[in-house]
Structures are given as structure tokens and as C-alpha cells.
Amino acid sequence: MTYDQDRAFIALADPTRRAIFEKVAERRQSVAEIARAMPVSQPAISQHLKILKEAHLVRDVPSGARRDLFDRSERAGAAQEMARPILG
Numbered sequence: 001m002t003y004d005q006d007r008a009f010i011a012l013a014d015p016t017r018r019a020i021f022e023k024v025a026e027r028r029q030s031v032a033e034i035a036r037a038m039p040v041s042q043p044a045i046s047q048h049l050k051i052l053k054e055a056h057l058v059r060d061v062p063s064g065a066r067r068d069l070f071d072r073s074e075r076a077g078a079a080q081e082m083a084r085p086i087l088g
Contacts, residue, residue, distance in 0.1 A: 004056060011055035016040060017048045024058050 012018050016038070023034055031049065035042040052058045 007055040008057055011051050011057055014048070014051075016044075017052055020045065020048050021052060021057060024052075028063075030063070 012021065019038065020034055023029060023037060031042060031045055034049075035045045038045060040048075049058065049060075053060070
């Protein structure tokens with residue numbers, strides 16, 4: 001397993017980050033949109049997103065005055081393939 005794969009699995013080990021990742025995988029969203037849909041504060045969402053970005057699972061792009069987040073599907077697919085033997 002590579003360092004990047006380790007980081008992806010560590011990032012997705014947290015249930016809140018998995019929920020955020022699933023929301024972002026549905027469609028591009030701002031941090032505020034994600035925070036409204038989650039039972040945690042916006043600063044907490046930002047911290048979780050930082051970890052997901054460092055694991056290269058999500059990225060953000062400028063969209064006017066805000067930054068939209070979306071998944072990096074190629075990385076998500078690779079993580080799912082690696083987890084398949086573990087998760088069954």
C-alpha cells in the first residue's frame with residue numbers, strides 16, 4: 001500500500017468524513033451547503049474537508065466568492081477497489 005492509499009483510508013475511516021465525501025460525490029457543493037446538511041459546525045466541516053483534500057479525495061475550485069468542492073472520482077474509485085476485499 002502506498003502513502004497516498006494510506007492517507008485515503010485514514011481520511012475515510014471517520015464516519016463524518018465519509019458522509020461529507022458521499023455528499024460531495026453527489027454534486028458540487030460549497031462548504032456552507034455541506035455544513036447545512038450535517039450535524040456539525042462549519043469550522044468542523046472545514047477541518048474534515050482539509051483532511052479529505054490532503055488525501056486527494058476532494059478538491060475545490062473558485063466559484064465567485066465561494067469555493068465549490070467535488071470528489072476526485074478517479075481517486076474514489078481506486079479507494080473503493082482497494083477496500084473491496086476488506087469490505088466484502
